[in-house]
Amino acid sequence: MDERLSRTIEERTDELAALATDLIRFPTVNPPGDAYRPCAEFIADRLRKRSFGVEFIRAEGTPGDSDRYPRINVVARFDGRTRGSTVHFNSHIDVVEAGEGWTVDPFAGTVKDGRVYGRGACDMKGGLAASIIAAEAFMDVNPDFPGAIEISGTVDEESGGFGGVAYLARKGYFSKPKVDHVIIPEPLNKDRICLGHRGVWWAEIETKGEMAHGSMPFLGDCAVRHMGAVIRAFEEELFPALDQKRTRMPVVPEGARRSTMNINAIHGGQTDDYSGLPSPNVPDSCRMVIDRRFLLEETLAEVKDEIVTVLDRLKESRKKFDYTIRDVMEVLPLMTERDAPVAAAVAEGIREVFGREPEYVISPGTYDQKHVTRIGHLHDCIAYGPGILDLAHRPDEWVGITDMVESAKVMAVGLDRLLRGRGR
């Protein structure tokens, strides 16, 4: 890569580590959505000093938004001297709760052995810091660059992104002509490009019964036993079938390169918040939440049909069996093409920085790319960032300082290709 650009980023290694540390020190835990405002203001202050124009957008009325926990997003933009395309780096600033098992303070941003530790270190404040350093270094080396660079810090990704990227996408922040290319620095590892994700269907299945005294269950109809039959049918018919459905999507880890379903929850009968003894009732309702992850090769209609077929068969074979099914959430699978401009530009960065071909991957779960694509109708979007995905949400989460520096270089080459159109 360009020697000056590479050197400029390397010289800022300590600054990059310090920036990640500073970001980790805002305990932006979601839920409830703590410290969003000061974190957004911190990002804004930094970028304002670099002459970015800054906007704060509060996602009023979205889930969790309140005066105590306002959903504050920040979008910063720098316009180059001449017109050209716009590259947008989008990072979520929210993190999941720290949980147990830490050997360091999760919100201190401890630097140790070449790593920055803390909740959100890899997911994804390290990526945010890398993108800021990449953009600043690129601007310093190429003061006359054409086009524009945007950097956003958005909220609520961990809870679906409704008050973050989804809200902004609805307002036109992730559409042409405002933005052309989007890079989401999620922790997918510094030499991998994430092209998209599998689809999601969450649904609640309820089996119905009839209440009666628990001493005479034959007078009623137990909804929990009906749910037991549902699980048995899933075990016998559904899970083996899902296992057989392989995909051409390069999902990582390998185990997710197929259809999967998690039984997320089951509730039937008396809730467990009672005190004393349970009352002797036959439960008339049992509810199950399923989390089905599906593939480009499947349609959402097929995915739903598959479940309904199992349930309808039970209706025929099992006396009094009845059910309802309710959609909770749907996200279609997506995969950006490898030769899309942003994927090609970042691939060039990986070749130049690491001297090898990038690995193309698909995330097993979704992230904010879904909103950029589905709401913003912007298809030139990938996830690329430093950090090891497996460390996300775990105790002693960390990001390597060298990894951040190297991925900042890749991002800077990406900017160079997309804005200045250099290279192949």
Ligand SMILES: [Zn+2]
């Ligand atoms: Zn994330």
